[in-house]
Amino acid sequence: MIKHPSYLVEPWSIKETSLDFGMMAQCESLFALANGHIGMRGNLDEGEPHALPGTYLNSVYELRPLPYAEAGYGYPASAQSVINVTNGKLIRLLVDDEPFDLRYGQLHRHERVLDLREGVLRRTTLWTSPAGRTVEVRSTRLVSFAYRSIAAIAYEVRPIDGPAQVVVQSELVANEPGPQASDDPRAAAVLEAPLVSEEHAAEDARALLIHRVKRSGLRIGAGMDHVIDGSRSELIGTRSYEDSARTTVTSQLAAGEPLRIVKFLAYGWSSERSQPAIRAQVEAALIAARATGWKGLCDAQREYLDEFWARADVEVEGDDEVQQAVRFGLFHVLQASARAERRPIPAKGLTGPGYDGHAFWDTETFVLPVLAYTNPEASADALRWRYATLPIAQRRAQELHLKGAAFAWRTITGEECSAYWPAGTAAYHINADIADAVIRQLDVTGDADLAREIGVELLVNTARLWMSLGAFDGDGRFHIDGVTGPDEYSAIADNNVYTNLMAQRNLRGAQALVARHPDRARDLEVSTEELREWGRAADAMVVPYDERRGVHPQAERFTDHSPWDFENTPPEHYPLMLYYSYGDLYRTQVVKQADLVLALFLRGDAFTPEEKARDFAYYEGITVRDSSLSACIQSVIAAEVGQLDLAYDYLGEAALMDLADLEHNTRDGVHVASLAGAWIALVSGFGGMRDHNGQLSFAPRLPEALQRLTFRLCWRRQTLHVSFDHESVSYEVREGMPLRILHFGETVDVKPGAPVRLDIPPITAGPRPSQPAGRVPLHREPPQVEPE
């Protein structure tokens, strides 16, 4: 079993009960709070010690040059990097003139709780200063889901063993020093102090700082205000400087007597709005926050989350750790997306600087499916963000001599930021992934307005890309050559099965949507001839098959390549890309992450059950899971082919990616897609949920270790409840229209208020597929949880 002794296994919270400086960076990511607009790492209130201080605003970035020793046509000249903006979390404390710093004095008790239902991070510390005075510090931090520009902290200090003179300094700090943000010295220089002061102001207990980001030119405003509650406390006042502001409160406290301060924070930014406009926006938000008050913010937070969990919760009986992990995952997915509102959902959410804050294909392929079924407004907004980048994607397609749109592989604004084209530009599947997410969103919500607003245009532009990237050969077969699929241990291959099948869905989806919205199609000058060509290409799409081995090669010639020498690959040489050249990886049969197996899932309608079983077994033998995007997909297909215990092992890996820091890089932020993957492994894996061609279908089956799984799905403003054990499943719609689903291929109509209970047929699976030497997933047994 995977051990992570610092956190207690609790169904609705993540609790840390001791402070381990070695795990500080990881905890800062796990305990990050965000609402999709503002993100705050779980840094201590007093700022230090820290691993990576971080406060982020979605889409606030700096431009940095991309250096090339040998440049090539179409290489982007610069990239965007998320920056650490003005830090408003800081509340420094002096006790009898000694700084409250956990590195000194004596720490008696430390506890932090991320409460998944309240949406707050609570902290309790009992500490004796080097001079011997013991104080208790309690704080509760909140980034509001209800009010996107607002965060708040309730801070309380209380001397325990005698009177104390305390000074609280609550700050805003810009250009906070931190560890080097890039290995490239030029980029690091750019990112070191990216903010240029434009204005600072202070009055009473409030302050405002306005900065511009040096090269990107974005304007940021950050403000704070305070409510002080302490009988013998005195507001000394607030001072502001170019890069900081400080409100100082002092109090002479008797033993047991608390000083309470509520700090309200407001953020605003814009690429266009003027300094006065930003100032007004931040000041207004602060006034609103103060008016709402701490309790009001907390109530709204709880209400927002209650609604979310009612739609989205997954209940896992038999494995408390997975139960905790899937809720933790859903919470972070929500935090990354809830109020993103036409801004990207980065791979690390707003929890750290990893991947430069870029969004990738995993947004559409891993995160949006979860949101479509649990928070469809958020997935609609994420697609609206992609749509907003369409003009950039069209320009990029033109630059590449292609038609339609070529969306960026990694980006914040829509401009391509990938500097290694074989794993960036060549990974054209991102365009089909976006189309797939559009199709799903429209199927799940039936939102015709969204179709007209963004759907038709996105599908038409991506379909056009495929028609120009691929071509008919002499036999009339449609081939797409020289592309990179999801697996990054292969590149620039011909007819990648995943890419071709997703392009096929893209083309057919575009055809169907155009038929439903002929007027929008006319706007886009889609001709009958063009429509016919899409259909012809989709029908003639090449899907290579290796007759001899009886499996699908991931791409042409893949199965002709030499096997990787797993036996002689030492365990410390993973992830392989850090120890072997791309050349080695590309020319051999070794798979970083599900690629053909992802096609088995997302395009399951294109394979027979026998093909799935054979393909899965084959790729199991060569997949090393050096990507956090792999285990959840392997879990799904393992479950489908009846390898339920293997599916359960992979579920554990996907669910604990960050809580157990399995990839050793949670320090840079949580893996939002892998966290979404825990939901996917449960719902699409054990629940067997599929939505091919807009038809919801289920094939629920539990591994031995679990007793029951219950989940909810939004479908056309209804909520479908699915709950099953080893014998039977119940499908329930509480109100609204009857819902037609497939249960193991049989049509079932679920009527409101009339739960349908059905038997689960048995399945006989073949032998358990084997993994590469040294890459067998950890065998999962439900943890023996001891009560606290």
Add this chain to the structure above:
Amino acid sequence: MIKHPSYLVEPWSIKETSLDFGMMAQCESLFALANGHIGMRGNLDEGEPHALPGTYLNSVYELRPLPYAEAGYGYPASAQSVINVTNGKLIRLLVDDEPFDLRYGQLHRHERVLDLREGVLRRTTLWTSPAGRTVEVRSTRLVSFAYRSIAAIAYEVRPIDGPAQVVVQSELVANEPGPQASDDPRAAAVLEAPLVSEEHAAEDARALLIHRVKRSGLRIGAGMDHVIDGSRSELIGTRSYEDSARTTVTSQLAAGEPLRIVKFLAYGWSSERSQPAIRAQVEAALIAARATGWKGLCDAQREYLDEFWARADVEVEGDDEVQQAVRFGLFHVLQASARAERRPIPAKGLTGPGYDGHAFWDTETFVLPVLAYTNPEASADALRWRYATLPIAQRRAQELHLKGAAFAWRTITGEECSAYWPAGTAAYHINADIADAVIRQLDVTGDADLAREIGVELLVNTARLWMSLGAFDGDGRFHIDGVTGPDEYSAIADNNVYTNLMAQRNLRGAQALVARHPDRARDLEVSTEELREWGRAADAMVVPYDERRGVHPQAERFTDHSPWDFENTPPEHYPLMLYYSYGDLYRTQVVKQADLVLALFLRGDAFTPEEKARDFAYYEGITVRDSSLSACIQSVIAAEVGQLDLAYDYLGEAALMDLADLEHNTRDGVHVASLAGAWIALVSGFGGMRDHNGQLSFAPRLPEALQRLTFRLCWRRQTLHVSFDHESVSYEVREGMPLRILHFGETVDVKPGAPVRLDIPPITAGPRPSQPAGRVPLHREPPQVEPE
């Protein structure tokens, strides 16, 4: 016809008769003098105006960092760049206090002649100063083939229309300012002033500067001395500074009275030798130069070249321009290699900073075949240089988890300097190219000592590379996947035909050489089993063939790719790589340079005549010749398949690559491989010379435009003379052993003193193959040369 009006067509010289500032950079390359050790661009004596000032010492480089926006395993961290070392060419002149500068005053006459038999650059200028005094300046510059450390300049100034006070300042200048050496600002900074002064000294008419190169740490010494001949001239003396030294001579000249100065230059450098050692070396060379004297240097130069031309000359009757060009080419090949002596032969020789002064595979594949047959000592030394880099290549192979040696794609010292791995590291064919050059060298010279000294070890190490890079598949076929062949518009493909066939030759050559030197093989621990495996791999080597189209695909699936849209590619979009992404180029059928066609030449023994004709015709239709290495090879195969007029067109392109600046980059240095290619096109093209398996064979045929072609080849210390017209050919050995050759496949013994005259059989060729739209080679007609 290609026009280059500045140069006169003369059989043994290149003559410039007017000064065109717009062509200055190109002329500096064409008029560069070098001996393989020292290189001096054809800058004007007075230094300015210049385009690219340049003085080079073979292998004197600076290290510069290689930046990567996204780094990968095995990417080199830094690269070497050739630097402009201490300039000793400078002789400044003041006439009545006005600087002699061709940008001012009036230029009446300007002539420069590169004399290919004397090995000197002569210059004559008649100029009137802004103040109205007319002077004639004559200079003759020489970089000695006989004395590798020495160069010299005979300088003469003479007032024409009245008396004049002249001051001559002869200089050494280090860290000479020039145009930016790199687009990367960091690299440019490194290369801006790379020399750090260690010592400077001056006495009488001589001076010495010693510098170290900042990062590479190499130590350079440069010295000058002067002999002054002028009745009323006075040596003012010599002063030295950190980065310069100056000898000043003044003279009051009557009209028609000359001042003559001979300037001797000596260079020395070392990575290890001490400052006193370098100083002594340079001073000794200067003393030797002065003792030999100007006439002695000139006599030795002429003697050296007489011997070279006796072995190497090619006589072309019917096309004076090609006649001139092939001699110009041979002269530059000689200049790049003559005294390189275990240092590389860079792609640009020592004529400019192009490609950072790196050597590539073209050394072995284009330059060494010419040298093996015309100056075999130089090709042996070039292979000794590769051998010296073997330990680095073995370390590189280890880093890449391969066996044997992986030689650098581009380098000065042997360390890999390629920052784009798909066109660098993946181009493993360089290892087979080196093996091919070794095999040819041993065949041509029969030099068993060289075989024992370097041959066995080079062939064994490269053979081992192939055995670890490739593998047997389930059917026992040997495949080599994920490599890049010579064509840089494809990359990372499986079973590149050229690579596989050259690897096959490598393996068989290693087997054969090991059999002849079993003791050396034992030293290298070559087992009987290993030998057998080499043979087994060679026999089972995959050579893909497209049955349907009846041609060899360049690599697996190549002919399945879509055609490039040549019709819609505007002429200004060539070279394609500057206007299209690698992705576009890689996934379509467009060929930058002969790849499969190069295999038809170098491994002609592996194809039938019918296959050659079909393959050639196919690849003609998709080859755009964006590389200077293409036309000569196309010329060879065009001639072989009977397309003699097409071959002649390509010959013109190859031969005039630099004289007509066809690729618009002669400014950075001449294309040594393409210049060698003119010889290849004549000797292996029209002469039909092949040397498969060590057997010299001929199939001579002339295009209509030519009347006769005569060439010489060294073979085992003999010289074979071959001379042919349209009807017959004569083979002649003047002394030594009888030589067995093949004439159109028939065995012929050529006995000393008994020329063999044989008829040339007719050939019927198919229709002339067509080239991509807009890429038809210029039709060549022999120029109408007017006498000067």
